[in-house]
Amino acid sequence: AIQMTQSPSSLSASVGDRVTITCRASQGIRDDLGWYQQKPGKAPKLLIYAASTLQSGVPSRFSGSGSGTDFTLTISSLQPEDFATYYCLQDNIYPWTFGQGTKVEIK
Amino acid sequence: QLVESGGGLVQPGGSLRVSCAASGLTFSTYWMSWLRQAPGKGLEWVANINQAGNEKYYLDSVKGRFTVSRDNAKNSLYLEMNSLRAEDTAVYYCARLLMAAAGPNWFDPWGQGTLVTVSS
Numbered sequence: 013a014i015q016m017t018q019s020p021s022s023l024s025a026s027v028g029d030r031v032t033i034t035c036r037a038s039q040g041i042r043d044d045l046g047w048y049q050q051k052p053g054k055a056p057k058l059l060i061y062a063a064s065t066l067q068s069g070v071p072s073r074f075s076g077s078g079s080g081t082d083f084t085l086t087i088s089s090l091q092p093e094d095f096a097t098y099y100c101l102q103d104n105i106y107p108w109t110f111g112q113g114t115k116v117e118i119k
Numbered sequence: 120q121l122v123e124s125g126g127g128l129v130q131p132g133g134s135l136r137v138s139c140a141a142s143g144l145t146f147s148t149y150w151m152s153w154l155r156q157a158p159g160k161g162l163e164w165v166a167n168i169n170q171a172g173n174e175k176y177y178l179d180s181v182k183g184r185f186t187v188s189r190d191n192a193k194n195s196l197y198l199e200m201n202s203l204r205a206e207d208t209a210v211y212y213c214a215r216l217l218m219a220a221a222g223p224n225w226f227d228p229w230g231q232g233t234l235v236t237v238s239s
Contacts (some may be wrong), residue, residue, distance in 0.1 A: 013179075044223040048162070054234055055212055056162060057205040061225035099162050107178050108164040 014038050014102050018111030024119040031087040033114045036101035041079045042105035047076055047085045049114075051096045059098075060085065091115070121213050126233030132205050138231050139196040139213030147191035149214035152226060153198045155209035163209075166198065167216055181207075203237045210234050 015038040025031050043063035048056040058067045060076035063083055075090045087094055095118055100114065101109040125137040139151070151163040166187040167176045174186055186199040196213050211233055214226035 042222070046223070047226045048226075050162075055229040056226075057229070058225055058227040061217075062223045064221070067225075067227065101162070101164070101226075104222065106176050110162045111162070113161045 013055045013107050014041065014105055014109050016100055016102055016111040018100055018107050018114050020114060021112060022115040022117060024117045025090050026119045027090055027092060029119075030057045031090050031094075031116060033035075033098055033116075035078075035085070037081045037083075037102055037104075041102045041104035042080045044102055045104065046101045047074075047080070048101060049094075049096045050099065056082045056099065066107050071079045072105050085109075086115075120217070121228060121230035123211065123213055123230045123233035126211065126235045128236045128238065129203055130239050131203060131205060131237055133237070134199070134201045135199055135203065137211050137235065139230055141152070141194045141196065144215060146189075146194040147178060150218055151187075151189060151196045152214045152216045153187060153196075154212045154214060154229075155207075157206075157209045157231075159228045160209075165211070168196070173234070200233075200235070203235075204238050208235060208237045 017036045042088050046062045047060040049059050050056040059070050059074050064076045075086045077084050097113045097115045099113050120142050122140045129135045132158050152167045155163050155165050165178050168187045172189050183204045188197045214229040218224045
């Protein structure tokens with residue numbers, strides 16, 4: 013199975029900060045990668061698919077980049093509602109696999 | 120909107136069926152999926168099923184024990200779980216699977232989840 017390694021596993025940041033989360037695949041996955049946000053006690057929410065396509069309704073401060081094995085989720089200016097856990101997911105080869113998650117906490 | 124139901128406490132080795140009722144989308148035209156999240160842990164993909172219900176994919180650890188199915192007339196998705204183990208304890212989410220012609224794929228929306236606890 014393809015292993016997805018997310019980093020960091022957690023980070024502390026302030027409102028207004030630029031935040032970058034990375035995800036590395038154990039083999040090339042083209043751009044078959046999505047990013048999901050999950051708040052405590054809630055279902056995950058799609059932010060980005062196809063590595064860089066912003067889901068409709070998601071604020072433009074979220075962006076994704078990368079292809080092959082290395083991917084990045086960037087929040088350009090962190091807002092109070094962005095404190096959550098973020099997961100990457102590869103959907104290139106079965107079994108589809110998630111990264112272990114990055115918890116973004118208030119500094 | 121997707122609404123899961125049927126979760127609960129089951130003994131190891133037991134069986135349970137969870138359901139997902141869809142509304143506000145043309146259910147029969149979409150692939151659907153099950154995913155899960157063990158308490159305090161990350162997300163895990165479990166199974167996909169195509170529109171007709173005749174193409175299915177499973178996580179290796181559930182193959183032969185779990186069966187995904189659907190009833191398009193009832194706008195419902197199901198996950199039949201047999202030979203349950205403690206490690207199957209999780210919140211089970213259903214999600215609509217959107218698929219581009221040559222990949223990639225993505226899950227949107229997700230249901231709120233239903234908790235399955237496997238314990239004696």
